[in-house]
Amino acid sequence: xxxxxxxxxxxxxxxxxxxxxxxADLAGTSRKKYPANIRIIKxxxxxxxxxxxxxxxxxxxxxxxxxxxxxxxxxxxQTGNYRARRRVAITKRFLEYLGVEPxxxxxxxxxxxxxxKFAEVVTEVTRGLKEVGPNQLFTERQGDGAKTxxxx
Amino acid sequence: MEQRLRSxxxxxxxxxxxxxxxxxxxxxxxxxxxxxxxKDKNDTDRLVINPFIVNNLANFLTQVKGRVGIxxxxxxxxxxxxxxxxxxxxxxxxxxxxxxxxxxxDLSKIEKLVGKDRDELNDIAxxxxxxxxxxxxxxxxFPTTQTLFDNCLACELPTPQEYDILLGEPSxxxxxxxxxxxxxxxxxxxxxxxxxFWEGELSRCIRCYACRNVCPACFCQxxxxxxxxxxxxxxxxxxxDNLIFQITRxxxxxxxxxxxxxxxxACPVNIPLRSLTREMYDIVGELFQFKAGMDKDxxxxxxxxxxxxxxxxxx
Numbered sequence: 241x242x243x244x245x246x247x248x249x250x251x252x253x254x255x256x257x258x259x260x261x262x263x264a265d266l267a268g269t270s271r272k273k274y275p276a277n278i279r280i281i282k283x284x285x286x287x288x289x290x291x292x293x294x295x296x297x298x299x300x301x302x303x304x305x306x307x308x309x310x311x312x313x314x315x316x317x318q319t320g321n322y323r324a325r326r327r328v329a330i331t332k333r334f335l336e337y338l339g340v341e342p343x344x345x346x347x348x349x350x351x352x353x354x355x356x357k358f359a360e361v362v363t364e365v366t367r368g369l370k371e372v373g374p375n376q377l378f379t380e381r382q383g384d385g386a387k388t389x390x391x392x
Numbered sequence: 393m394e395q396r397l398r399s400x401x402x403x404x405x406x407x408x409x410x411x412x413x414x415x416x417x418x419x420x421x422x423x424x425x426x427x428x429x430x431k432d433k434n435d436t437d438r439l440v441i442n443p444f445i446v447n448n449l450a451n452f453l454t455q456v457k458g459r460v461g462i463x464x465x466x467x468x469x470x471x472x473x474x475x476x477x478x479x480x481x482x483x484x485x486x487x488x489x490x491x492x493x494x495x496x497x498d499l500s501k502i503e504k505l506v507g508k509d510r511d512e513l514n515d516i517a518x519x520x521x522x523x524x525x526x527x528x529x530x531x532x533x534f535p536t537t538q539t540l541f542d543n544c545l546a547c548e549l550p551t552p553q554e555y556d557i558l559l560g561e562p563s564x565x566x567x568x569x570x571x572x573x574x575x576x577x578x579x580x581x582x583x584x585x586x587x588x589f590w591e592g593e594l595s596r597c598i599r600c601y602a603c604r605n606v607c608p609a610c611f612c613q614x615x616x617x618x619x620x621x622x623x624x625x626x627x628x629x630x631x632x633d634n635l636i637f638q639i640t641r642x643x644x645x646x647x648x649x650x651x652x653x654x655x656x657x658a659c660p661v662n663i664p665l666r667s668l669t670r671e672m673y674d675i676v677g678e679l680f681q682f683k684a685g686m687d688k689d690x691x692x693x694x695x696x697x698x699x700x701x702x703x704x705x706x707x
Binding site: 339 | 581582584587590616622632633642671672675693697699702
């Protein structure tokens with residue numbers, strides 16, 4: 241896959257309001273370094289993350305998706321993250337079967353005090369995405385009848 | 393078996409134990425059946441059981457009101473159980489008439505084997521593990537493994553799991569590993585090849601939503617594809633959105649899909665949808681040891697959790 245030398249992956253992050261978002265906040269205030277590739281979307285709970293969010297992000301051209309919530313047992317709403325876990329697990333496995341690279345979807349547990357872990361997750365996912373290259377899964381290819389977008 | 397079904401259903405209607413009977417009657421075309429949904433006890437004489445009872449009647453359960461007597465095969469009974477799990481129907485409102493299934497005949501396979509159109513065939517009959525076809529006075533024999541639907545060949549539980557009346561002796565699975573070859577072939581491809589395969593298949597999709605409408609597990613009042621705010625699936629006919637529809641449909645029916653194969657049969661452009669549903673069925677089995685429609689008292693898959701499971705997806 242050809243790619244521009246200065247290409248940087250774009251990463252959508254669905255972070256739970258109570259843990260991971262606060263963790264990301266702490267990473268900022270404590271001046272931890274992590275790649276600026278992530279675009280953070282605050283959700284009330286990781287259980288709010290519909291598999292459609294992940295699909296829509298990939299469809300819109302995000303190169304990867306991070307879903308992050310409280311550690312098991314720590315959910316503000318008791319069970320939201322357990323439900324998220326089942327959903328993300330089947331979504332990830334199913335997309336891998338269809339041919340989406342496993343690096344594109346990452347789920348993690350990050351608590352409000354784990355700024356270091358948040359930075360680590362983002363760094364690692366970004367590195368993984370640089371290996372697999374831009375997300376061209378849903379881009380128009382020549383000959384499928386629709387208007388083709390020229391890829392470099 | 394057929395006579396027993398007719399007398400039982402007639403008695404159920406006469407005694408007022410059920411308001412509706414849902415079963416199969418002969419279709420208008422040769423070798424077909426069509427769903428019969430009736431309140432009239434005289435209609436029960438039209439009920440049939442033969443190797444062409446292809447539809448999953450559980451789909452109609454949510455569409456009639458009152459107590460229902462329903463005719464089910466193995467896979468359909470699991471769809472019924474999964475509707476009970478989801479509180480879509482109440483067990484006490486149902487009289488389940490189970491048919492120990494021996495597989496349903498795929499007419500397109502027969503046409504290929506004989507080389508003739510279905511209208512030209514005189515008779516198709518099951519005898520043990522053979523299918524006997526009569527054409528122009530000649531008799532042709534084929535093993536059943538060549539004539540049944542793929543999902544019947546992969547069927548693990550042909551006998552209904554939940555029933556009030558079982559019409560006949562329990563049947564044993566046919567279990568033919570060749571039925572899974574399509575999925576095996578797909579798994580051997582590289583991710584990129586697989587994606588291109590699905591692109592090719594789903595660019596044919598005309599989004600008629602027959603797969604959704606025929607599916608007993610797809611019971612939402614309003615489907616996400618019809619949402620406009622936010623618009624999950626763009627209405628223009630792009631294969632990307634067709635794929636998103638199929639992926640999400642499969643995620644939504646995870647833990648409800650019993651691999652009955654109705655979506656694939658309903659598809660007017662022959663997209664191999666069972667390669668999707670079967671994979672989701674296997675993923676759910678592998679990750680959560682969950683089989684759809686086995687236990688009517690178990691909670692539905694996606695509303696439940698265990699403290700420790702699927703942990704390798706998270707860091």
